[in-house]
Amino acid sequence: MYYIKKRMEIAGCHSLRLSYESKCSRLHGHNWVVTVYCRGTELNPDGMVADFTHIKERVHGQLDHGNFNELFPFNPTAENIARWICGEIQGCFMVSVQESEGNSVLYVSDDATPSDIAAGSAI
Numbered sequence: 001m002y003y004i005k006k007r008m009e010i011a012g013c014h015s016l017r018l019s020y021e022s023k024c025s026r027l028h029g030h031n032w033v034v035t036v037y038c039r040g041t042e043l044n045p046d047g048m049v050a051d052f053t054h055i056k057e058r059v060h061g062q063l064d065h066g067n068f069n070e071l072f073p074f075n076p077t078a079e080n081i082a083r084w085i086c087g088e089i090q091g092c093f094m095v096s097v098q099e100s101e102g103n104s105v106l107y108v109s110d111d112a113t114p115s116d117i118a119a120g121s122a123i
């Protein structure tokens with residue numbers, strides 16, 4: 001099994017629809033640090049699990065400098081964004097989204113194994 005990791009920074013804004021009073025309901029921005037983990041048992045004809053540039057285009061290209069409330073049909077929490085990114089990338093099994101220095105989310109797909117998670121964490 002091959003594992004790759006792609007890290008990128010995405011600037012964007014969102015406001016959250018919450019069931020309680022929060023400053024996060026007001027429009028505000030983050031520089032999200034997104035890390036995408038992919039696996040593949042075989043390499044493509046170019047000898048890669050996936051081209052890092054294609055992953056960046058797929059995620060950064062769609063989201064950077066965007067208003068996430070306009071880009072997504074769902075409440076754009078870091079958790080929901082992480083799950084969406086995982087579904088966008090072929091072979092992706094795990095996505096971390098760091099919203100700020102102390103606040104991060106990790107989404108792991110249902111079919112990821114403990115060894116996938118261990119390998120992804122090691123690279």
Ligand SMILES: [Zn+2]
Nearest residue numbers: 014024028030
């Ligand atoms: Zn926020």
